[in-house]
Amino acid sequence: MKKEPKLRMHHIELCVSDPNPVAELLHNQLGLRFVGYRESAQCLQLIFKMEKATFVVTTRKSLHCQPSDNNNYPDIVFESGLLKKPNKLEVTRDLSEAWTLFCCDSGFSSQERRAQHVDSVFNVAIEVVNIADCVNSIRDISQDLVLQEVTRCYDSDSELGYVDYAVIKSCCGNVVHTLVQKSEYRGWFLPGFYRVNQDELRASGNLSANSGIITMSHFDHFTFACRVGESNEIMDWYERAFGMKRFITNRQDSELEGLVIGDDVGLRLKVMQFWKCSESGLISTSSPTDDDAYDTLYRNWESEPLKIVIAESLPNLTNTQIEGFIKDHGGPGIQHVGLHTSNMLETVEVMTKNGVKFRHPPPTYYTEFTLSLFWHYIFVRTQIGQLEVIKSVGENVKVLREYGILLDNEADVFDSLENTSEERYLMQIFTYPVFNRDTFFLEVIQRKGARGFGVGNVTALARSVNAFNQAKLLEMQKMELSKANNKDES
Incomplete structure (x- = not known):
């Protein structure tokens, strides 16, 4: 008997030209915790989370950010001082582009892209039980909707297992859905994302003081x-x-x-x-x-x-x-x-x-x-x-x-x-x-x-x-x- 599909929201992704104002809002004002990030050759992604609500803020480096050194935090400082490049933290830079998506057209030059870019919430990532069945359902509608076929992504620590993912295009505007199947994964978020040490942030005064009072589940x-x-x-x-x-x-x-x-x-x-x-x-x-x-x-x-x-x-x-x-x-x-x-x-x-x-x-x-x-x-x-x-x-x-x-x-x-x-x-x-x-x-x-x-x-x-x-x-x-x-x- 074929199982019914099961779905739940995994995270919501924003594509922005400047991550500073959004990070200021999510972290300092709304009280979400800054829990991790990923840096690749093309983008910087910051993760903000409260209970089961997770935002991923993505910035194309050619729009705002410059590549950082391997042993430091990304070369970006929020107005709130959220990232201060603490010396004790080692960062493993992920150069793959497994999770790299943009809402803006990659066909423009850097200068044109700045003019064309419109900040947007464009990716609703969905956790599924059987990703193959989901992608087949999409393919039955149109093969063109499958932007990324099912791909297996391992963490650097092989003991954490793997995640199968795919990317599909919605029928509404610029919206896409990253589908993730995590039944064989024991990591904290997704492979390739670096987890920020909360004790280090707390010691440096970069945790939102009022986040414990705000409740968003x-x-x-x-x-x-x-x-x-x-x-x-x-x-x-x-x-x-x-x-x-x-x-x-x-x-x-x-x-x-x-x-x-x-x-x-x-x-x-x-x-x-x-x-x-x-x-x-x-x-x-x-x-x-x-x-x-x-x-x-x-x-x-x-x-x-x-x-x-x-x-x-x-x-x-x-x-x-x-x-x-x-x-x-x-x-x-x-x-x-x-x-x-x-x-x-x-x-x-x-x-x-x-x-x-x-x-x-x-x-x-x-x-x-x-x-x-x-x-x-x-x-x-x-x-x-x-x-x-x-x-x-x-x-x-x-x-x-x-x-x-x-x-x-x-x-x-x-x-x-x-x-x-x-x-x-x-x-x-x-x-x-x-x-x-x-x-x-x-x-x-x-x-x-x-x-x-x-x-x-x-x-x-x-x-x-x-x-x-x-x-x-x-x-x-x-x-x-x-x-x-x-x-x-x-």
Whole structure:
């Protein structure tokens, strides 16, 4: 009997022209640990990790970095002093290019490449159980999608075993997937990557002081921004390639049309998810049989299913955020990644103190029906705020407003399947763009029983922004009228 494929996110890779700002954000502000790196003739790769969330930051040397000496850290110093070339650490330089991938076109000269390069999150690496079956599924779609055939990669220490990997091209923009099978590997990450000594970093003062307070356990999801009408093609591709299935998020989510948010938003969302019982959309809780090593080895994967959100504008109603991403990014791609936390309030508080810039909704978001603006004599009837929702679940409105945290108790299809009186909700917050263009950003999310994606937040936030802008416009008009009247009187 053929086994179902099993997948989970291994790491997410960013391709950047300058690793310093991204390293500063991930390490000093978001609290991820700098755990290792790899240097080859073509690139420098830095690894940042918190629990099961791992980012690989890749820089082409011709864009920014220069080759370093064999016995030192890479010749790069972050603004935070993250790498200070400690003398006691010996570095084995890996000159192979087994893991070298770039989002930028290698056909340009160095000078042209600097002009053409757009920083991008382009590689979602996926750990699989049977890589041969996965690649064959991709090959059935098109041989051209297989960028790197299955290759066996050994570590310098042969006792650590080996990793089989392949690289495939997704159907969405510049996105690729590195597939890794690690069942025969006992190393810390992947062959060829050097592990940084945390004691050395701690002694030199280069460990983030607040990282222990911030909690982020894993990648909750990643989101594609695509052109109008492309979502069905992407869904079909991921179903054929990985056996992923459509995931219905709530009662308003249509199997055919997806979750359509009209009004002032102009957005269509469709969600795909892989888990063991993907046909029914239910997580299997059955115990593996003793003779089924396949299930025994990977039974814990079900708690962190691979989830993809696909976002596109509506045909006759443009979503400015989606279209803005496509324009600045140079095409469709990964718009944002969701990081799951078990303690939203404390995590966001520390991140804010560390300098992370989060988007804040206007005051109207935290109101019920009316809002008194700063000028006191203008009242706007919004009917779009989340005040009652926040109060109903017992969260502190003042604290959420202070940090800009969004909350949604959106009901989902599982409510009818489970007898529970517990309130289901989630909290979300979004950073400003990570790069120098209005493209990729990060989301921090905490799920309190909810499995959806805060669609009520999308609508409430858009409407509250519009209401706030309308109120400001009315105030400006009133001020202009007052000035005109004063001028006439004089």
